[in-house]
Amino acid sequence: MPDLTSEDIHGLIKGYFKHALSQSIELAHILPRDHRYDQAGEIGYLVNRMQELETQLAHRSWPVSVQSEAHALLGTILPRKLAPASERFQQLCQGILRADHENARILAAMLAGNYHEAAPKDPMFAGIVVTDPPAVAGDETVAPPEPTLASIAALFHAYKAKHDWVKKTAADAGRVLSLAKSIIGEKKLIKKLDIEDVKAMRDALGSLPPNYMKLAANKGISPKEAIAANTGGPVLSLKTQDKYFTMFRQFLIWSNQEGYLDKVPGQGVKIAGSANVDAGEKRKPYSKEQLQAIFGSPLYTGHQSEKVRHKPGALISRDGKFWVPLIALYSGMRMGEIIQLLISDTKTQDGIAYFDVSKDEDKTLKSQSSVRRVPIHKVLIDLGLLDQAKGSGRLFPDIEKGKDGYYSHNFSKWWGRFARQIGVRTKDTTFHSFRHNFKDALQAVETPEYVSKALMGHANNDVHAGYGTGPTLSVMKKAIDRIDYPFEAVPAKQEPEP
Incomplete structure (x- = not known):
């Protein structure tokens, strides 16, 4: 095998960079003309991609896709593969990452x-200029690059984040797509995705350690490295x-619908045991005994302080932690939906007080069907909730946003601790169990299904649902006020001090 020089490697890297830059010039011309194109989303993806590449460079971590690219480049000048541990191979992998970053x-x-920023800044590529014009109808030019997993993943994420997803879902999907690019290879042509790629994703998800998807990006650990280090863990x-x-x-389904995939590969591939997910992890309503323990706890009968609410005391804090479970x-x-309520969301029409569950720039909802009016139960009114809804701003300003940008983040953690402290926490019950209690209570008083769906914000797919405006506020008020629960402890309204 002939000796490889540093100049040989630099030549391969520069050729790789020129080809990639030529494709980028094409993309910069084509993408803005695509009706699905989201400029902020695409630029955001590229910024995140640069940060990911910087992490890999800092840790000298070469993804499988980069090593495959290195072998392919070397194959143009060598008769057989170069050892991955060799200095020249490592040099080439580093150069490929630098080229991708630039x-x-x-x-x-x-x-x-910002075309004044379009000249190479990395010293390795200083002076390289690619002037090939983008494809123009009628000109004899090189065909535009074929869509890759990375390019279509960027379009998919930008489109869904803009039209369908809340921030948390977008973040989760971003992690999944990053995993797919690492496991399958970001340069793989989208049209060549097959069942083996789907199985590779399934197997990777079944072997990753807990929290890897959220934490590993800060540690420079590739999925394959994490899986290899997690033997038996x-x-x-x-x-x-x-x-x-x-x-x-x-x-995959979106890619097929948009015409990038001829068919959805691996439709029969499943996560082992996924059929038991719903049955094994479905939440249950709180039992009568659990409800008694919650609403007969020091949170409602009197606690030590605002921070210590599971131990008896003389204080009753009528803030968010008091009202949200009720x-x-x-x-x-x-x-x-409850925690993000504004005081202005507590409204009255024809003498009926109700919550206006809606969405704005600081509020999110699960789906469009979640937008609704929910009459305020007479018990909540008797307990003085409407006295809380005076002034302006948020109804429960004491509950602050969490690090993920959601008001429910901190409260959810607090509720988990509190439920454990008063002895009601089980693997089958969570805060969401209150919603199950409410649904069961509606059924117990024989509430019509269309009224129940309207109250709970569930989509009504019945053919008749497309006609009319749904149940009136008075009909829903009658249904909701009939609800009662089999526990005795109800917190008394706190009278103002003289």
Whole structure:
């Protein structure tokens, strides 16, 4: 085998960079003309991609896709593969990552219109200029690059994040797509995805350690390295595996619907045990004894302080922690829907007080059907809830946003601790159990299904649902006020001090 010189490697890297830059010039011309194109989303993806590449460079971590590219480049000048541990191979892998990083930076600059930033800044590529014009109808030019897993994943994420997803879902999907690019290879042509790729994603999800998807990006550990180091260790929960695999399938289905895939590969591939996810992890309503323990606890009868609410004391704090569980029990609203309520969302029409469950720039909802009006139960009114709804701002300002940007983040953690402290926490019950209690209570008083769906924010797919405006506020008020629960302890309204 002839000796490879540093100049040989630099020549391969520069050729690779020129080809990639030529494709970016094409993309900068084509993408803005695509009706699915989202400029901020695409640039955001490239910025995140640059950060990912910087992490890999800092840790000298070469993804499988980069090593495959290195072997392919070497194959143009060598008769057989070079040892991955060799200095020249390592040099080439590093160069490929530097080329990818510089190319991503230049493409982001071009998409933003900052062409004064489009010249290479990395010393390795200084002076390289690619002037090939983008394809123009009628000209005899090289065909535009074929869509890859990475390019279509970027389009998919930008489109769904803009039209369908809340921030948390977008973040989860971003992690799934990053995993797919690492496991399958970001440069793989989208049209060549097959059942083996789907199986590879399934197997990777079944072997990753818990929290890898959220934490590993900060550690420079590739999925394959994490899997190899996790021999016999704990893995992602079955529910989490199923969620992430479903997100990957949604990407494949969207790619097929948009014409990038002729068919959805691996439709029969499943997560082992996924059929038991719903049955094994379905939440149950709180029992009569659990409800008695919750609403007969020091949180409602008197506690030591605002921070210590599971131990008896003389204080009753009528803040968010006091009201949110009660509202959940008597309205069926989701935790996030309650906590993000504004005082202005408590309205009155024809003498009926109700919650206006809606969405704005600081509020999110699960789906469009979640937008609704929910009459306030007479028990909540008797307990003085409407006295809380005076002034302006948020109804429960004491509950602050969590690090993930959701008001429910901190409260959810607090509720888990509190439920454990008062002895009601089980694997089958969570805060969402109040919603199950509410649904059961509606059924117990024989509430019509269309009224029940309207109150709970469930989509009504019945053919008749497309006609009319749904149940009136008075009909829903009568139904909700009939709800009662078999426990005695109800917190008394706190009278103001003289």
